[in-house]
Amino acid sequence: MAESMKGLKRSHRCTEVSAAKLGQTVTVMGWVQKSRNKGGIIFVDLRDRSGLLQIIFEESDCGAENFAKAEKLRSEFVVAVVGRVEKRGGAVNENLATGDIEIRVEELRILSEAETPPFPIEENSKTKEELRLKYRYLDLRRPDLQKNLMMRSQVATLTRQFLAEEGFLEIETPMLTKSTPEGARDYLVPSRVHPGNFYALPQSPQLFKQLLMCSGYDRYFQIVKCFRDEDLRADRQPEFTQIDMELSFVDVDEVIDVNERLLQKLFKEVLNIDIPVPIQRMTWQEAMDRFGSDKPDLRFGMELTDVTETVRGCEFAVFKNAIENGGSVRGLNVKGQAGMPRKKIDALVDFSKDYGAKGLAYLAVNEDGTYKSSFAKFMTEEELSRLVAAMGGEKGDLLLFAADKNKVVYDVLGALRVYLGELLELFDKNEYRFLWVTEFPLLEYSEEEGRFTAMHHPFTMPMEEDLSLLDTDPGKVRAKAYDIVLNGTEIGGGSVRIFQNHVQEKMFEVLGFTKEDAYERFGFLLNAFKYGVPPHAGLAYGLDRLVMLMARQENIRDVIAFPKVKDASCLMTEAPNVVDDTQLKELEIEIMKKEEN
Numbered sequence: 001m002a003e004s005m006k007g008l009k010r011s012h013r014c015t016e017v018s019a020a021k022l023g024q025t026v027t028v029m030g031w032v033q034k035s036r037n038k039g040g041i042i043f044v045d046l047r048d049r050s051g052l053l054q055i056i057f058e059e060s061d062c063g064a065e066n067f068a069k070a071e072k073l074r075s076e077f078v079v080a081v082v083g084r085v086e087k088r089g090g091a092v093n094e095n096l097a098t099g100d101i102e103i104r105v106e107e108l109r110i111l112s113e114a115e116t117p118p119f120p121i122e123e124n125s126k127t128k129e130e131l132r133l134k135y136r137y138l139d140l141r142r143p144d145l146q147k148n149l150m151m152r153s154q155v156a157t158l159t160r161q162f163l164a165e166e167g168f169l170e171i172e173t174p175m176l177t178k179s180t181p182e183g184a185r186d187y188l189v190p191s192r193v194h195p196g197n198f199y200a201l202p203q204s205p206q207l208f209k210q211l212l213m214c215s216g217y218d219r220y221f222q223i224v225k226c227f228r229d230e231d232l233r234a235d236r237q238p239e240f241t242q243i244d245m246e247l248s249f250v251d252v253d254e255v256i257d258v259n260e261r262l263l264q265k266l267f268k269e270v271l272n273i274d275i276p277v278p279i280q281r282m283t284w285q286e287a288m289d290r291f292g293s294d295k296p297d298l299r300f301g302m303e304l305t306d307v308t309e310t311v312r313g314c315e316f317a318v319f320k321n322a323i324e325n326g327g328s329v330r331g332l333n334v335k336g337q338a339g340m341p342r343k344k345i346d347a348l349v350d351f352s353k354d355y356g357a358k359g360l361a362y363l364a365v366n367e368d369g370t371y372k373s374s375f376a377k378f379m380t381e382e383e384l385s386r387l388v389a390a391m392g393g394e395k396g397d398l399l400l401f402a403a404d405k406n407k408v409v410y411d412v413l414g415a416l417r418v419y420l421g422e423l424l425e426l427f428d429k430n431e432y433r434f435l436w437v438t439e440f441p442l443l444e445y446s447e448e449e450g451r452f453t454a455m456h457h458p459f460t461m462p463m464e465e466d467l468s469l470l471d472t473d474p475g476k477v478r479a480k481a482y483d484i485v486l487n488g489t490e491i492g493g494g495s496v497r498i499f500q501n502h503v504q505e506k507m508f509e510v511l512g513f514t515k516e517d518a519y520e521r522f523g524f525l526l527n528a529f530k531y532g533v534p535p536h537a538g539l540a541y542g543l544d545r546l547v548m549l550m551a552r553q554e555n556i557r558d559v560i561a562f563p564k565v566k567d568a569s570c571l572m573t574e575a576p577n578v579v580d581d582t583q584l585k586e587l588e589i590e591i592m593k594k595e596e597n
Helices: 059-071 129-134 143-165 206-214 252-271 284-291 317-324 342-353 381-390 406-423 501-510 515-531 543-550 581-586
Strands: 025-037 041-048 051-058 078-087 101-112 188-190 198-200 219-227 239-248 281-283 328-334 361-365 371-373 398-404 434-438 443-446 451-454 481-486 489-496 536-542
Touching: 025 051, 025 101, 041 059, 041 078, 051 059, 059 101, 143 219, 143 252, 143 543, 206 219, 206 239, 206 515, 206 536, 239 252, 239 543, 252 434, 252 481, 252 489, 252 536, 252 543, 281 284, 284 406, 284 434, 317 328, 317 398, 328 406, 342 398, 342 406, 361 381, 371 381, 398 406, 481 536, 489 543, 501 515, 536 543
Parallel strands: 051 101, 281 434
Antiparallel strands: 025 041, 025 078, 041 051, 078 101, 188 198, 219 239, 239 536, 328 398, 361 371, 361 398, 434 481, 443 451, 481 489, 489 536
């Protein structure tokens, strides 16, 4: 039966008790990790969010009543104990912060009993994730998850402190706003007061933070929930948290400077890692040409090589057709892997097909200098030798080639490079390599919509020297946009914003919006710009992704308290779920059932 805490007050968390407290009486509270009855003496590992502490019961110290209660203790019982700090009687446990001491109990209160949990509460749990997410409140008791969430809290607190010291104001923006479908799908919220009308949950506070710059607040930040109705991946959730900021009277360099110093502070204080600044910068085009990715992992080499000119004029149809259709031929040199079995090479071909490739050509340079290749018969010995030389090929190397439109070649080889880097363990998983990727294309052409779309959003400023291209060659216009990349993952991105009316109108025109369309969607922002708008720029981090990398986790769910699964549902609360007909009636909404064919 549960007992009261009346008269008791916790004096320490478990790992706050140390050898410095020897001989003192302390009161600790927590969960029973495990209990071992050795006959006449009971050892209990007590757990709270700080860690583990060994407590021992002997009837001569705690009395018959307390000892009888101690005999009933089971895993996950919640207890309070009063006792004396002593040196540990047995061997010191080097793996515990409290491994050299124990508490000799004088009083025990069982505050709450517990059923046997459906899985053990232990670090690096082998229990299936579905079961753990169903009982997430138990899963969150695991020390490794608790460390992750404590790290997340520390990152958020340090960020607030740093930005406040830099003159940023924390200002909240609305959660119920207007849908402006230009990008990912919005989550919609029906209005009861305005039947047939909907709010949208914000994908980011973008328009509001720009309005705050118009309102003269100069530097804004917010740690804010955002929502996107899109397919989930290991590093993506339908609701996620941004560290969002906007600054007035700045250009690219000022935004990058303040953020480099923020990252320096976070990594030093949380992980005791020194981040050298300035962080390397690389243009989008260079990143794509060298790594096939706009978020390259710089912890290892194996860069792409463009061999289009080397193979131009050869009779291998795959190369020939790609070049004739305006594409390119590029390759990766996988050093020392010429002996890779055919089965593994075939697996790489299949992997490449998932990224749009029709196939993957390969050439192995054997130790005797001969070649083993999927296309050697279509090229002369001289052409093959020239190709190997262009690739920097040596005896023992495996050369892999993709030939197609540039976008496909980049996607295929960029993904293959990362996959091989992991497979062949080409990098140190404990290393942190940052990179700024700059000068993104302003626009990308959508074959589906038959028009240009904004690569970031419609308010991104073009590079001044490219403004004239908006009329003549919009696809070549570069943006004043920048992403911050860590170990091959984009952790944040932003841009300088358009603040001149004529540039914004031209941008909307290129995107295929009429003036009426633009005002219909973004009128409140465009009207605000008529009353004096400062030059401004901003950036937003994905807090979940940043903490995932700092905590060296593989999945974003391990740094979020109550995450969703792949179909955007919550296994614990069973959301989303049906609602009462009465609620639907109030909203004037009717659910239409799909007719089966």
